[in-house]
Amino acid sequence: MTSLETLTHLAPPPASPTPTDWNAVETLLRMPLPADYKQLVDAYGPGSFCDFLHLSTPHRNKEAVDLTGPMPARLRRQLEKDHDNDTHSMPHRPEDLFAIGVTDNGNHLFWITTPRNQPDLWNITVNEADGHTWYTHDGSLTSFLVALLSGNEHPPVFPRDLLSRGAFFTPTPPADADTPPAPSPRGSVTNATAIREWARSQGYDVPDRGRIPAPIIQAWEQSH
Known part of the structure; x- marks a missing residue:
């Protein structure tokens, strides 16, 4: 049984989640x-x-849970600042961390993105809200969730009563879910310039020339 199969037994998923265009997402994130x-x-x-x-x-x-938004880069910059100022000790290089989740207590969940070109080998680390304490899981995100929800692992930065109501998953209500807008007419130099400037201000890595990735255009249209 795979980790995902075990996870779906522990916390059943919703009936029909919306599919994701992963090629577009990976292109956007580079x-x-x-x-x-x-x-x-x-x-x-x-x-x-x-x-x-x-x-x-x-x-x-x-924004706090938007994989393709500015939050991962913003958190990394804050960690780099803390590292440079020796504010907190941390077991991983800030430039290797990519935010992948957040808790109600303000803990952040990160991928440790090494080796960079082998994402299936990335491990998971969690920090305390104030940045002092870290917990690292030697495995993937799914295996971390299985270990957590089965009670086999318990990061000290998480509450002891996390499983008091058992393991379960709550889907985001449709009203709060993000629905990509219909694409607007292309070809406007003014719009292209405005989109590039907005995207960079939001932490996106957008090329100076050529086609602007569709997810960036969608994010711009939704913001405006």
Whole structure:
């Protein structure tokens, strides 16, 4: 039984989550993503485990859990600042961390993106809300969730009563889910310039020339 199959037994997913265009997402992020994460999101869609751990997924209208928004880069810059100022000790290089979730207590969940070109080998780390304590799981995001929801692992930064109501998944209500807007007419130099400037201000890595990736255009249209 795979980790995902075990997870779906522990916390059943919703009936029909919205599919994701992973090629477009990876093009936008300019990096490959772990296969287990893509399968996890395809099975569950956006939502939270135990009404506590909220996973980041693409194109969300809630910035804290938007995989393709500015939050991962913003958190990395803050970690780099803390590292440079020796504010907190951390077991991983900030440039290797990519945010993949957040809890109701303000903990952040990260991929440790090494080796960079082998995402299926990325491990998971969680930090305490104030940044002092870290917990690292030697395995994928799905295996971390299985270990957590089965009670076999318990990060000290998480509450002891996390499983008091058992393991369950709560999908994001449709009213809060992000629905990509219909694409607007292309070809406007003014719009292209405005989109590039907006995208860079939001932390996106957008090319100076050529086609602007569709997910960036969709994000711009939704923002405006």
